[in-house]
Amino acid sequence: MPISNDEFRAALGLFASGVTVVTTTDAAGKMHGITVSAFCSVSLDPPLVLICIEKTTTSHYAFEESAIFAVNILGEDQVAVSQHFATPYLDKFDGIEYEIGVLGAPLIIGAIVNLECRLRHSLNGGDHSIFVGEVADAVFRPGRPLLYFQGDYRKMTL
Numbered sequence: 001m002p003i004s005n006d007e008f009r010a011a012l013g014l015f016a017s018g019v020t021v022v023t024t025t026d027a028a029g030k031m032h033g034i035t036v037s038a039f040c041s042v043s044l045d046p047p048l049v050l051i052c053i054e055k056t057t058t059s060h061y062a063f064e065e066s067a068i069f070a071v072n073i074l075g076e077d078q079v080a081v082s083q084h085f086a087t088p089y090l091d092k093f094d095g096i097e098y099e100i101g102v103l104g105a106p107l108i109i110g111a112i113v114n115l116e117c118r119l120r121h122s123l124n125g126g127d128h129s130i131f132v133g134e135v136a137d138a139v140f141r142p143g144r145p146l147l148y149f150q151g152d153y154r155k156m157t158l
């Protein structure tokens with residue numbers, strides 16, 4: 001018998017993750033950003049990471065047509081930034097502090113890590129697409145990550 005949606009969610013909710021905002025710029029130059037927890041490292045040589053983006057999101061097409069994306073790993077004080085980029089605003093970057101990276105994607109100021117990636121593979125992942133990127137540049141600073149566990153934001157207690 002196949003696993004139910006509720007069982008799947010409950011099981012996967014026990015996997016603690018960080019929280020990222022992934023950004024890109026579409027062919028017309030419009031900036032896009034989505035809160036994403038489905039992020040992980042793939043390979044050290046070459047340095048590859050992946051993100052999973054739901055096909056129904058407004059910004060999905062932008063990640064398909066762009067050759068680059070950035071992954072911004074949020075710090076523990078950036079719950080509001082996470083909630084902002086999980087909401088479908090017309091202009092996601094209105095009121096957000098950012099700068100444009102060397103590859104052209106917006107980098108969120110205050111994130112503990114900014115990874116700039118060149119898109120290497122786009123794969124079908126059911127109702128999501130899996131985008132694999134090669135990391136071209138990484139900026140990181142001391143700080144504690146924002147965590148997500150069982151549907152809620154958490155902070156490290158160590």
Ligand SMILES: Cc1cc2nc3c(=O)[nH]c(=O)nc-3n(C[C@H](O)[C@H](O)[C@H](O)COP(=O)(O)O)c2cc1C
Pocket residue numbers: 019033034035036037038039052053054055056057058059060082083085086087088089148
């Ligand atoms: C903590 C958190 C994690 C999320 N992780 C993902 C994810 O990994 N992939 C995804 O497609 N959406 C994820 N979402 C939902 C998107 O951020 C949300 O649907 C967003 O509004 C989509 O952007 P758009 O439709 O405005 O383009 C997450 C939301 C939250 C709050």
